[in-house]
Amino acid sequence: MSDVTATRHPGLNLNHTDRETHDRAESVMFGFWVFMMSDLVLFAVLFATYAAQSVHGIAGGPAPAEIFELKSTLWQTLVLLTSSFTMGLAALALKYRDDRRRLVLWLLVTAALGGTFLYLEGADWLRMARDHGAVPQVSGFLSIFYALTGTHFLHVSAAMVWIGVMLVQIGRFGLKPEVKLRVMRLAILWHLLDVVWIGIFTFVFLFGVVQ
Amino acid sequence: MTPFGLLDWSDLVFAGFLRDPSVNEAVASAAGAFAVLGAVAALVVLTVKGWWRPLWSGWLTSLDHKRIGIMYVVLGLVMFARAIAEASVMRAQQMAALGEPGFLSAEHFGQLFTTHGTIMIFFVAMPLLTGIINFVMPLQIGARDVTFPLVNAVSLALTAAGAALLMVSLVVGRFSTGGWSGYPPFTGAAFSPGEGVDYWIWAVTLSSLGSTLTGMNFAVTIYKERCPGMHLFRMPLFTWTALCTSILMIFAMAPLTVATLMLALDRYAGFHFFTAGSGGDMMNYANLFWLFGHPEVYILILPAFGVWSEVFSTFSGKTLYGYTSLVIATMCIAVLSFTVWLHHFFTMGQAASINAVFGVATMLIGVPTGVKVYDWLLTMVRGRIRFRVPLILGCYFLATFVIGGLTGVLLANPTVDYGTHNSLFLVAHFHNMLIPGLLFGMFAAIHFWFPKAFGFRLHEGLGVLSAFLWMGGFLCAFMPLYALGLMGGMRRMAQLPEGPFGPLLAVALLGALMIAAGFAVFVLQLWWSVRHRDRLAVPHGDPWDGRTLEWALPAPPPEWNFAVLPEVDRRDPFDAAKLAGIAYALPDRYEDIEMPANSAVAPALGAAAFAVAFGLVWHIWWLVAFGLAAALAAIVARSFVTETTRTIPAAHVRQVTEGWRSIARVATPCPRRAEATGANRGRARPQQ
Numbered sequence: 001m002s003d004v005t006a007t008r009h010p011g012l013n014l015n016h017t018d019r020e021t022h023d024r025a026e027s028v029m030f031g032f033w034v035f036m037m038s039d040l041v042l043f044a045v046l047f048a049t050y051a052a053q054s055v056h057g058i059a060g061g062p063a064p065a066e067i068f069e070l071k072s073t074l075w076q077t078l079v080l081l082t083s084s085f086t087m088g089l090a091a092l093a094l095k096y097r098d099d100r101r102r103l104v105l106w107l108l109v110t111a112a113l114g115g116t117f118l119y120l121e122g123a124d125w126l127r128m129a130r131d132h133g134a135v136p137q138v139s140g141f142l143s144i145f146y147a148l149t150g151t152h153f154l155h156v157s158a159a160m161v162w163i164g165v166m167l168v169q170i171g172r173f174g175l176k177p178e179v180k181l182r183v184m185r186l187a188i189l190w191h192l193l194d195v196v197w198i199g200i201f202t203f204v205f206l207f208g209v210v211q
Numbered sequence: 212m213t214p215f216g217l218l219d220w221s222d223l224v225f226a227g228f229l230r231d232p233s234v235n236e237a238v239a240s241a242a243g244a245f246a247v248l249g250a251v252a253a254l255v256v257l258t259v260k261g262w263w264r265p266l267w268s269g270w271l272t273s274l275d276h277k278r279i280g281i282m283y284v285v286l287g288l289v290m291f292a293r294a295i296a297e298a299s300v301m302r303a304q305q306m307a308a309l310g311e312p313g314f315l316s317a318e319h320f321g322q323l324f325t326t327h328g329t330i331m332i333f334f335v336a337m338p339l340l341t342g343i344i345n346f347v348m349p350l351q352i353g354a355r356d357v358t359f360p361l362v363n364a365v366s367l368a369l370t371a372a373g374a375a376l377l378m379v380s381l382v383v384g385r386f387s388t389g390g391w392s393g394y395p396p397f398t399g400a401a402f403s404p405g406e407g408v409d410y411w412i413w414a415v416t417l418s419s420l421g422s423t424l425t426g427m428n429f430a431v432t433i434y435k436e437r438c439p440g441m442h443l444f445r446m447p448l449f450t451w452t453a454l455c456t457s458i459l460m461i462f463a464m465a466p467l468t469v470a471t472l473m474l475a476l477d478r479y480a481g482f483h484f485f486t487a488g489s490g491g492d493m494m495n496y497a498n499l500f501w502l503f504g505h506p507e508v509y510i511l512i513l514p515a516f517g518v519w520s521e522v523f524s525t526f527s528g529k530t531l532y533g534y535t536s537l538v539i540a541t542m543c544i545a546v547l548s549f550t551v552w553l554h555h556f557f558t559m560g561q562a563a564s565i566n567a568v569f570g571v572a573t574m575l576i577g578v579p580t581g582v583k584v585y586d587w588l589l590t591m592v593r594g595r596i597r598f599r600v601p602l603i604l605g606c607y608f609l610a611t612f613v614i615g616g617l618t619g620v621l622l623a624n625p626t627v628d629y630g631t632h633n634s635l636f637l638v639a640h641f642h643n644m645l646i647p648g649l650l651f652g653m654f655a656a657i658h659f660w661f662p663k664a665f666g667f668r669l670h671e672g673l674g675v676l677s678a679f680l681w682m683g684g685f686l687c688a689f690m691p692l693y694a695l696g697l698m699g700g701m702r703r704m705a706q707l708p709e710g711p712f713g714p715l716l717a718v719a720l721l722g723a724l725m726i727a728a729g730f731a732v733f734v735l736q737l738w739w740s741v742r743h744r745d746r747l748a749v750p751h752g753d754p755w756d757g758r759t760l761e762w763a764l765p766a767p768p769p770e771w772n773f774a775v776l777p778e779v780d781r782r783d784p785f786d787a788a789k790l791a792g793i794a795y796a797l798p799d800r801y802e803d804i805e806m807p808a809n810s811a812v813a814p815a816l817g818a819a820a821f822a823v824a825f826g827l828v829w830h831i832w833w834l835v836a837f838g839l840a841a842a843l844a845a846i847v848a849r850s851f852v853t854e855t856t857r858t859i860p861a862a863h864v865r866q867v868t869e870g871w872r873s874i875a876r877v878a879t880p881c882p883r884r885a886e887a888t889g890a891n892r893g894r895a896r897p898q899q
Binding site: 026027028030031034035037038039041042045046049052053056057058059061136137138139140141142143144147161165169172173178182 | 358359423426427428430431434435436461462464465466468469473476477480481482483484486488489490491492495499502843847850851853
């Protein structure tokens with residue numbers, strides 16, 4: 001449905017390097033942005049619940065400042081931010097280079113960083129549970145803490161599966177328009193999860209320690 | 212624990228009757244038997260008639276927006292039959308329970324009002340409006356399909372899985388008694404153990420996931436797939452309301468999903484979101500639920516407003532009065548709908564100043580709605596009015612909807628609400644909005660677009676009869692509830708006090724039965740019209756002298772909708788083309804058309820979702836794992852399918868188009884006075 005004039009969409013555009021894919025991008029990319037918007041509503045609701053229950057839902061259990069350890073969280077943040085950078089490099093490889101190896105390489109690095117993030121976060125949860133008995137069944141605050149960080153964790157895990165599928169598809173189909181568009185949407189999701197994490201780092205961990 | 216989790220033979224509804232052969236259990240068993248017999252009868256008919264293959268390849272795996280729309284409407288109508296039956300049983304119980312226990316237990320009555328509400332909102336209203344938007348909107352904007360046809364089919368499959376879960380709950384186990392809004396802590400594990408609330412949680416969750424996807428799909432379609440020249444302010448008003456509803460779905464369904472999943476975590480894993488104690492916050496549930504629930508009210512009513520706009524304009528033979536103001540009013544309502552959720556719980560302990568803010572916001576919604584009512588009235592002024600079934604319902608809607616709106620403004624006053632909260636006055640108010648507004652709107656839409664979908668009109672006389680039964684039935688069923696509510700009658704009571712309530716309750720029961728009779732006549736009308744479809748045929752596609760693009764197509768439209776994508780330069784383009792004598796012109800050239808190929812992914816996902824939900828309800832963990840794995844496998848496998856479209860050759864498009872247009876062009880145009888007769892073959896004589 002393309003007109004003569006190239007319409008642009010938010011995010012990475014392929015109009016200068018791959019016109020065919022770009023012409024098919026507009027509605028799918030727009031649709032994915034809308035999907036992300038709905039996902040953000042979900043996170044917003046979780047944040048709002050956290051704002052309430054982290055204050056009045058402690059119920060004699062451990063308070064945020066007692067269980068959070070900024071060192072681990074800072075590492076998680078740095079790893080995830082770096083993975084966003086490498087995902088950006090993957091997107092640039094997709095746009096400007098026809099060489100699949102570079103794209104695959106950056107996707108692998110991103111996945112490795114994503115895996116590291118998941119590992120660090122999981123280890124952090126285990127530490128809280130072990131050292132402080134901080135499991136979600138203890139209080140309203142811990143319920144929403146695990147639900148919020150857990151929802152983010154599940155999103156990153158799903159995005160990791162998506163990276164795996166894309167690696168197979170790049171190998172099998174090469175850089176067909178469909179594959180390119182999927183990688184572009186994957187990148188949007190990945191960056192968005194980074195943005196959400198910054199929210200979590202700030203409002204959950206930094207605020208929590210300050211209190 | 213057995214491989215079937217908590218499931219046991221004694222969970223069958225019939226076992227309950229064997230244990231305790233009371234009227235209460237007999238009613239439950241009869242309902243279960245009815246569900247089983249209905250399912251068996253459907254299977255037998257499909258097998259005997261050899262319809263399995265056409266059902267599978269023509270419908271279940273189809274990605275055609277028109278067929279998906281029709282399936283949504285069928286789903287809504289089937290569930291409507293159950294919800295009406297439940298309403299009648301509830302009123303009968305209240306009638307029988309004046310001063311004595313009646314024939315239903317309070318717990319059974321609780322299940323009835325819970326399923327009635329849940330079904331009417333999630334499995335009648337939502338499927339009906341989603342189905343009608345699905346069918347009509349792409350035609351109105353000159354598109355060949357929605358942007359994401361497979362997502363569309365998946366939305367339907369998820370909704371159908373939720374509905375199936377509700378039907379299964381009639382036979383296996385019990386349903387929730389927590390009302391359609393499912394407030395904790397009552398619905399928490401401490402006060403409602405067992406499978407009932409879990410059934411409710413997963414049925415609603417599946418439906419809300421389906422609606423989220425639907426909203427995104429429709430919004431993207433309207434933004435991106437409009438034909439050349441179809442500026443936003445040239446879109447038919449129905450499409451505008453579809454857009455606003457879609458935006459509301461995108462933003463409002465997520466809070467519901469979060470709320471139901473949190474409740475599930477409380478119940479399954481011992482979390483403390485909404486528990487009493489341990490830092491649980493029950494008010495958070497009320498906020499989350501109504502953060503969804505109030506926009507939901509407008510998700511429901513806006514498409515109906517769109518239908519009414521088309522109906523008043525078409526059956527008055529006039530362009531819509533105040534188009535721009537209607538668009539702005541629709542947008543205002545959509546925005547304001549997010550600012551009023553707190554009026555659902557004025558009595559739950561906020562500061563008076565907060566109540567006041569939300570009360571004022573609520574009253575404000577009356578303003579754009581009032582604008583709409585005046586626009587519709589002025590559309591009819593000096594029109595050449597034809598009282599077909601949709602317009603009969605429409606006039607009734609105008610009168611009764613205003614009454615409902617006024618009682619809404621009353622309820623919006625927190626001080627008044629303290630007296631009327633949770634009373635039958637409230638029940639009367641929201642039925643007053645939803646039955647004449649939404650439900651009659653949907654039935655008007657069915658009468659209006661049925662000929663477009665199937666190529667023949669519905670029998671006019673039977674339609675008028677069912678409309679009058681509904682209209683009378685609504686008045687009898689719900690006007691008395693205003694009085695009963697002010698007399699102190701509370702909602703959701705299996706038993707009301709003796710005394711002055713009796714006569715009004717009797718009228719309400721009569722009304723419920725009239726509505727049920729109206730639905731029976733509607734089914735009869737469908738049956739009669741199918742049997743005599745030759746007499747009612749309107750193959751030329753324009754039975755009502757329509758104004759928008761969908762009427763320029765044959766009835767039923769071909770799979771690809773438009774042989775050549777139309778170009779429009781104004782509102783009501785088809786009406787203008789007819790007046791200018793250039794309708795039914797043949798295109799200069801034809802092209803190959805790419806359409807989405809059938810896919811079994813949607814039914815597979817629906818089945819997997821049902822398996823997951825059923826497994827969760829009964830703690831059958833292997834079934835949950837299997838369903839999740841199957842769903843993931845289906846999605847990944849689909850991403851490896853390379854042939855997702857099929858091409859329809861230009862020659863075939865040409866043959867079909869010219870075959871129809873050559874007949875339509877020479878057909879005798881039907882004057883409007885013969886609209887309801889056999890002379891109406893779908894070619895309209897333009898009215899100057």
